[in-house]
Amino acid sequence: MNIEKAAVVGLGVIGGSLAKALNAAGVEVMGIDMDDKTLLKARKDGVISPDSFNINCDDEKQLELLKKADVVFLALPVMEIVPVAKKISPFFKKGAIVTDTGSTKRFLLNSLSFELTKGVKFIGGHPMAGSEKSGYEHSRKDLFQNAPYILTPAPGSSEESIDVLKKIVSKIGAIPYVITAEEHDRIIAALSHLPQVVATSLAATVGELEEGGEWLKLAGRGFKDTTRIAASSFKMWRDVFITNGDEIIKVIRLFEKKLRELAEAIESKDEGRIRKIFCEAKKCIERGGICGRGHRRENED
Amino acid sequence: MNIEKAAVVGLGVIGGSLAKALNAAGVEVMGIDMDDKTLLKARKDGVISPDSFNINCDDEKQLELLKKADVVFLALPVMEIVPVAKKISPFFKKGAIVTDTGSTKRFLLNSLSFELTKGVKFIGGHPMAGSEKSGYEHSRKDLFQNAPYILTPAPGSSEESIDVLKKIVSKIGAIPYVITAEEHDRIIAALSHLPQVVATSLAATVGELEEGGEWLKLAGRGFKDTTRIAASSFKMWRDVFITNGDEIIKVIRLFEKKLRELAEAIESKDEGRIRKIFCEAKKCIERGGICGRGHRRENED
Incomplete structure (x- = not known):
């Protein structure tokens, strides 16, 4: 053809x-x-x-x-x-x-x-x-x-x-x-829909905190990169959330659990647990080829 | 001098x-x-x-x-x-x-x-x-x-x-x-330390979900940008978490609340509430000059 x-x-x-x-x-x-x-x-x-x-x-x-x-x-x-x-x-x-x-x-x-x-x-x-x-x-x-x-x-x-x-x-x-469509919706809930939910929640939180304070000018690239996609089209995302809500909710639950683990480790100044979660995160993005291979693996020191 | x-x-x-x-x-x-x-x-x-x-x-x-x-x-x-x-x-x-x-x-x-x-x-x-x-x-x-x-x-x-x-x-x-040092630690907890906590938790969650599945190759730029900083030096961040834990925990609590709000809106397919949080997020990053001014404000349609 x-x-x-x-x-x-x-x-x-x-x-x-x-x-x-x-x-x-x-x-x-x-x-x-x-x-x-x-x-x-x-x-x-x-x-x-x-x-x-x-x-x-x-x-x-x-x-x-x-x-x-x-x-x-x-x-x-x-x-x-x-x-x-x-x-x-x-x-x-x-x-x-x-x-x-x-x-x-x-x-x-x-x-x-x-x-x-x-x-x-x-x-x-x-x-x-x-x-x-x-x-x-x-x-x-x-x-x-x-x-x-x-x-x-x-x-x-x-x-x-x-x-x-x-x-x-x-x-x-x-x-x-x-x-398959089922595999897609499950995998992309984690790889794309969850990052959108997280970036939107992060920008909304910082927006609420900053309101009137005018300190957003102090933001570095870390904040900009993690929240960039929060500017995405609402219409597009409304449809995503409505048509893949079940899979998205599942991954939000897992993210909330991980976030709570890290928060508890920070609160109790538990260096070992902080390191464990940092290593998990770093391994994931290394597997995904997100960071350059040449960088020092300092998390694994 | x-x-x-x-x-x-x-x-x-x-x-x-x-x-x-x-x-x-x-x-x-x-x-x-x-x-x-x-x-x-x-x-x-x-x-x-x-x-x-x-x-x-x-x-x-x-x-x-x-x-x-x-x-x-x-x-x-x-x-x-x-x-x-x-x-x-x-x-x-x-x-x-x-x-x-x-x-x-x-x-x-x-x-x-x-x-x-x-x-x-x-x-x-x-x-x-x-x-x-x-x-x-x-x-x-x-x-x-x-x-x-x-x-x-x-x-x-x-x-x-x-x-x-x-x-x-x-x-x-x-x-x-x-x-002042106090202002710094409060503001930067939101602008820098919270994004790090969120990016690390996100990458660790996806890493756990993907383990063995080999689907990270399907990741787009959204995932890469939101998790890039998760590759940062553990030693540096351990010290940040230990010396600014009190302020970081406060902003994590606010983020968790916002995330729960968005999750509930998605679960109940509540378009109005999803839109509200999207608008808050978009306003924040527009105030921060993160997205180009020329783009269509589709969230506010």
């Missing part, structure tokens, strides 16, 4: 970056958005083709253009995907691959199977790249370079369609990984 | 960066460390002067060289500063300014006043810049560029000595702020 044309629905920071990356990789991209200014900007940038259109127009002729797309990326907040898919799926090309970029996967797999026309192959997708900033203006063609890109096939996904999508993902510089 | 020569005791990532920044700003730097290889490397780099020496040598003639220094930076973990100051303070020049780079300030102010020779002016210091990496090899002359640099005068510090230190801090590109 040859991919000549892709449609990207939603030209925000993820969809816009996808459009730019696909375009740079030689795939023609039809852009579909609800904002005329964004469409115009992406057209001017040479990122999307002239048959791009505004999804809010009720002109069936325009929706018919979707039949040209071999692959459709639904790059919208998780809960906005279902109504949009319902509206546009009758116009998908037979045999087209449909994927999304949402941060939770069970919900869509359960919801979308009813919405997609027969003959369309749905495979969930989640690029592990993003930005705390929103909108097309912050999209970048290199956003997915070397980033993991998770694919979660639906029960009926053919090996061929999975392979085609893996190839597209590799074309934009990302590294494809295939797992 | 003219500063012609500085002594930097401890050529780790902070002390090494100080030596490089001071040297680049035209101040001659005497380097004092317990590791001969580090001293040799810094000498070869042209960062420290030939009269630099190993603090573990018991040659009083070498310690006498300290009399040449107009300002002395004690760049060691908080609890290592006191015994070192006790050993070397009899050799300080009369009228020299002595400062440190530790992350807690009340402890040193209380401990050092007894250790310093009469005629020496102690002013606490805390550059809000650092690295999760340790050691001279990770030091950089631009580490302090545009970073806040907190100074906490002792009760007897003269305005003149504070002004001299502010000028040196500005010379290395940092922005000096003068507050």
Whole structure:
């Protein structure tokens, strides 16, 4: 199966970056958005083709253009995907691959199977790249370079369609990984949703403490890095929390337990227990390749 | 008072960066460390002067060289500063300014006043810049560029000595702020110590969850940024936790409360409460100038 044309629905920071990356990789991209200014900007940038259109127009002729797309990326907040898919799926090309970029996967797999026309192959997708900033203006063609890109096939996904999508993902510089939607939601609750909950709670706590004190100017890079993602889109995260709440609550409980352990160790000045938790943390980020290998392992002194 | 020569005791990532920044700003730097290889490397780099020496040598003639220094930076973990100051303070020049780079300030102010020779002016210091990496090899002359640099005068510090230190801090590109040691320990518990506790607990939690699962390769930038500082030096943080435990425990309690609020909102799918906490968090980091002003305020839609 040859991919000549892709449609990207939603030209925000993820969809816009996808459009730019696909375009740079030689795939023609039809852009579909609800904002005329964004469409115009992406057209001017040479990122999307002239048959791009505004999804809010009720002109069936325009929706018919979707039949040209071999692959459709639904790059919208998780809960906005279902109504949009319902509206546009009758116009998908037979045999087209449909994927999304949402941060939770069970919900869509359960919801979308009813919405997609027969003959369309749905495979969930989640690029592990993003930005705390929103909108097309912050999209970048290199956003997915070397980033993991998770694919979660639906029960009926053919090996061929999975392979085609893996190839597209590799074309934009990302590294494809295939797992189930259940595995995704459990793992990503820990790797992405928990860090968001923690960063948001941390920034909200410091905000409450600082209120009127004007000492945030004293913050160093540690505070900035740990709270950067707290600036992320509320809409996107609301949908994540609502569609993956069960897994997120489980990991919050484990985090609370670990935090309490460390707090007790600090309160009792128990150097051994502080060291134990520091070592656990350091081992984790070393396994994840987060810190340079060349650094001195001082925690393990 | 003219500063012609500085002594930097401890050529780790902070002390090494100080030596490089001071040297680049035209101040001659005497380097004092317990590791001969580090001293040799810094000498070869042209960062420290030939009269630099190993603090573990018991040659009083070498310690006498300290009399040449107009300002002395004690760049060691908080609890290592006191015994070192006790050993070397009899050799300080009369009228020299002595400062440190530790992350807690009340402890040193209380401990050092007894250790310093009469005629020496102690002013606490805390550059809000650092690295999760340790050691001279990770030091950089631009580490302090545009970073806040907190100074906490002792009760007897003269305005003149504070002004001299502010000028040196500005010379290395940092922005000096003068507050009391008590204010420092309260504010930095929130801005720096709490983020460290949270990042360490987060990485330790994910490490425990992942153990053997090998899914850390799926981590995106959000996880990496929120946990980066968990790789920081255990020794340094042990001293911070032990000397500022009371203030740290207070802010952990507030963080736990906020986290519980967000967890309850997620569990009950309460969009309004999730939005409220997201807005608090976003306002905080906007006040702190952490996210670009140009981004869409989607949380406030």
